[in-house]
Amino acid sequence: MPWPLWIPAALGLALVVLPVAGLLLRADLARLPELLTTPAALHALRLSLLTAALSTVACLLLGVPLAVVLARARLRGVRLLRAVVLLPLVLPPVVGGLALLYLLGRNGFLGYLLEVTAGVRVPFTTAAVVIAQTFVAMPFLVVSLEGALRGAGDAYERVAATLGARPLTTFRRVTVPLLLPAIGSGAVLSFARALGEFGATITFAGSLQGVTRTLPLEVYTQAEVDTDSAVALALLLVAVAVLVIAIARPRAWEGAR
Amino acid sequence: MPWPLWIPAALGLALVVLPVAGLLLRADLARLPELLTTPAALHALRLSLLTAALSTVACLLLGVPLAVVLARARLRGVRLLRAVVLLPLVLPPVVGGLALLYLLGRNGFLGYLLEVTAGVRVPFTTAAVVIAQTFVAMPFLVVSLEGALRGAGDAYERVAATLGARPLTTFRRVTVPLLLPAIGSGAVLSFARALGEFGATITFAGSLQGVTRTLPLEVYTQAEVDTDSAVALALLLVAVAVLVIAIARPRAWEGAR
């Protein structure tokens, strides 16, 4: 690796590390244990981990196929679809939440249908949190996978076809395994985005302790009264996220062949 | 491509498209032109495009080398660094903005240094907006590139070395061109994330019309007054983003070889 790369790389790293380090220095570390073990904090942490995990799974289940379709289908409209997938990326999360509310709320088209046919109301439930998180996080997975898919080409998929593998078999046994490093990064991105989700969640799902108040919402709430404890909570969020990602990332995602 | 993939892909697409479509239906389209041509909206749009473009460039300049270092360096601490890069991903943006304020504000370590030595004050300037956007957007680029780099392996880089290319030449003429599709996706991700940035910006840079009030902040400000016009602005943001990405994306990023 060329050594001059280390200069911008170190700058980039500094941009990321220094602010967080500053935060750590400012945090009242003595009070941390106390702040972090309040029921509100614990509830929020549990809820955040649960919903972020669920929405990461949803992102994978919907996003991997979507990425493959966008990268491989030779349809006319695909270029347009590719742009459409970017929508939630740029929509301010609060507006995204509003959009979900308009769709799945009581007066929304789908929401009305759901309430009438199944008696289900989505907003203000934990499910709403998962939906909001999936909405904002999935495009990250899709876009990063699509890039990897196009870079990789389809030589091995062709080989699989000449060996008689049906497209679904090829997808399962060739496309996905070869894509694992990229799927890994994509999952990390979605998980992180879901874990940090705030605007869409509060707009679409509200903020009720134990039900819809995830850690970022708790951080915001706390920030109104006590910046220190908000910062402490944020650090908890960060620590948990980094731990989860560092530990849960399977070896295969590392791309070690 | 296996047809059963179309089912989850269509679901994923619906999750993205339906809410936005609902938003469009609700928007008072007749009033749109009027809402969108207010000086405030135009200022915000110009500022958003400028800052998002600048921070995308910053993300590329710092993030591409960082991704290469993380993917290729065989140092001991690299696994840790990889986790560290994820920090801004999970940090609630407002806390990220706070961290930047602590570091670069007048009372911050670097901020003090800058003010004393160069007479420069960073917060509440357009530069602060760019820094905040770069801080939150760069990890998206880095993580998605790293996945692509690991998936691709280094066979061509080895060939270049046997042809006598110095590492920097290899980076410039082999690594980067081969990575273009992934860099393209990564740049799209960063641009989108930067364009939608709200929390870190308002905390670190404030919301000053023409200086730091980007489109998402304008949406937020408008929402205090008039939800309809806020939604219209959000749609403007989305349209602009999708247009910029669809048009500006060079052919090479498409991975057409």
Place this chain on the structure above:
Amino acid sequence: AGHGDRTVTVFAAASLTESFGEIVDEFEAEHPRTRVRLNLAGSSRLAQQIVAGAPADVFASASEATMRTVTEAGRVEGEPRVFATNELAIAVAPGNPHGITSFADLAGAGLTVVVCAPQVPCGAATERVERASGVTLRPASEEQDVKAVLTKVQAGEADAGVVYGTDVRAAGDQVSTVRFPEAGRAVNHYPIAVLTGTGQPEPARWFTEFVLGPAVRKQLNGAGFGAP
């Protein structure tokens, strides 16, 4: 800003967005060589920024508590002065389909009610009203700010929300207001102050005085704010 112009930077609470937009125009008409830059955000965020050294000349806050953090950080010149007050009101769908007439009605079964979280000023006020009136609400959500509460009511997702009177007015005909007497037990005060360490003490003082002046008082009343 042309040559010789002076710029005063005003940090104002988000709930003042509409009113201050007009106030600034009037002020600038009266002081042609002075320009006002508005920085609009939540009061506590603004306070944070000021404490961290933000280049603000005036702070107009939506709560005395946040103003206190700025005072304690030594950035307030003189004493903050209250220029407006605000009272809680109930926001309901247009035409009040559920026939809500009092605060106690909100505790009724089958109603979806949203309020502000107790950590933010409107939530704290709601809690005080609850205590004063002996009514216990079981909200579906404790929102981050008034805006979030209003959004839920506007979208029809919540049947009622407890917010500030000024906010309901700003939402226009998309919601109806139900006033209730207990609101007087938790009046919210809006203080304004000139900040230290600014380059523009003079125009900052002009602006503060302007806001405290009678012309603005009328304007604020029109937007639903009460007198101090």
Place this chain on the structure above:
Amino acid sequence: MTLHAELDLTRGAFHLTATVDVPAGGVLAILGPNGSGKSTVLGCLAGLLDPDTARITLAGRILTDSTRGVRVPPHQRGVGLLAQDPLLFPHLSVLDNVAFGPRSRGARRAEAARVARHWLAEVGAAELAGRGPAQLSGGQAQRVAVARALAGEPGLLLLDEPLAALDVDAAPALRGLLRRVLRAEARTAVLVTHDPLDALTLADQVAVLSGGRVVEAGPTRAVLSAPRTAFTARIAGLNLVEGTATGTGLRTAAGEPITGMLAEDAVPGEPAVAVFAPGTVAVYPEGQAPVGSPRNTVPATVGTLEPHGSLVRLRATGAGWAAGIAADLTPAAVAELGLDPGSPVRLAIKATTVLIHPAP
């Protein structure tokens, strides 16, 4: 599994117009210079390339018919392809690579592994089963790729230079394996090669491509022994004599013995061919029958004498197996011996230059 294919394709400046026919159980060898379109033909047959216009039928089933818009996708064709590049799946072990075909056709895990082990053993790569593709040498990877293609057991097998990169021991061994598989199991196959020996020993039909066109086609022996283009002449022009293998060589139908070197898989009693180059055939005037080491001498008559590059190619006529044999001579030798069409001569071929292969 009769294959009939009419292909028409344009790729940049390259145009392919070819008709390919292989009878059921037959093996067609495609020869031709680099870039002549050999791999392109295989790609079209496998369904990986889309010809501009084409009609491909396999055992009566239409695989591609551009006039009717039919285009069976690759995985439903029952056509296996060993491409020029091994392209082993990098995420699967060698065993799983070979088991991929059987698994895709629905075999259970254990059964597929058994089949894979069988084919790995056949290509001499049994001990590599647990390795990853990145841990193989070039030749090892090629062998595994051959095993993978064979384990797929397709109705039509397409082999693109299957013996490339193999060492001098492995190449004949694999050639023997392919012969066994293709002939014994009567598989229909198309084989691309640069080595006329592959064509002679594995194929019963040959097509020679050049610049995207079939310039020669027909039964292997006919094409290779009487090449009509310069390219074919350079790669082929070998003598072939049919008969039955014996312990020391071959016996023709008429009972004449030919001494030669038996290929490993030549079994005495089985049909075989004796192959030797025209360059190794010495010519003596009839009277002067030499008594020396060359085991094979046969009386013949000079049929034709034609220039062949800087040499003269003598084509013999005669009663026994001498009929049709070609001998390359220097012009000096022709002059000195006073050879003319009709001259009686005796041909001598050293046993060590004669290879006895099982008949394709």
Place this chain on the structure above:
Amino acid sequence: MTLHAELDLTRGAFHLTATVDVPAGGVLAILGPNGSGKSTVLGCLAGLLDPDTARITLAGRILTDSTRGVRVPPHQRGVGLLAQDPLLFPHLSVLDNVAFGPRSRGARRAEAARVARHWLAEVGAAELAGRGPAQLSGGQAQRVAVARALAGEPGLLLLDEPLAALDVDAAPALRGLLRRVLRAEARTAVLVTHDPLDALTLADQVAVLSGGRVVEAGPTRAVLSAPRTAFTARIAGLNLVEGTATGTGLRTAAGEPITGMLAEDAVPGEPAVAVFAPGTVAVYPEGQAPVGSPRNTVPATVGTLEPHGSLVRLRATGAGWAAGIAADLTPAAVAELGLDPGSPVRLAIKATTVLIHPAP
């Protein structure tokens, strides 16, 4: 650019322990079965693989010295590698691929393009310059890869099976090119090949690898004409006679003419070798000198007679170029002719089986 390398490396179950020496301007051919470690040796020399312990010096400069912790990175070694897989840069045109080496060494764009065009023309791929690598056939890609390796003009050139995938016209042409480049420009090179002809025509030294060890090494002619292992014997055992090329063949130092087929790049008047297989040498009793088509006959004496597989290898002694010539005979022929060490004989070799190559 003398190369000296002592290598020791373990990769999984495979162990490589080899010493490789190439004098300045010399060419070493590495032969050996698949998986014997040939590519591994090249990888170590190029610096792409890290041996466990090693000492590599090129022209006195230390490239690797594990005891001293020296490890010059690949791009500073001045060592070029043509790997087994062409690996053309997919994002560059053919021309830019070939120009990559010159550009990396600091040449201007135009100059690099000129150099690239030159080498493309040399490998017969000039018309492919504007194409992308994905638009090449297998053999075309291989030629471009050779051009790219040569255009790098490294001090030490490593070639891993450079003639693989080439057709019967391209292979000899490229062999000639390599010979010109390696010999005329006195480049130091290591060449991996499965074809003994490459070794004979391009290399002056040969090393035979097997299971990660050098089992035979020495001057090409000595190793290939007197192989000591079964593997070498199978790939080689060719007869070589040195001399000067003439219009019709070669003249030995003693003035004896040998008639043969001149390789394209054999220039009359230049040093050359005549190459022919022992299997093509016919043996006659001294008295019965045949007068037939074989141009080359020479009196000799039977030196040794040794079993060689199912054959008997006769090694001749004698005055002229017959000395040392090997002839493979069937046991029947030996018996019938009553050959014994000391028997006077006459050897006959048809001109069409003798190839005249420029001396390496």
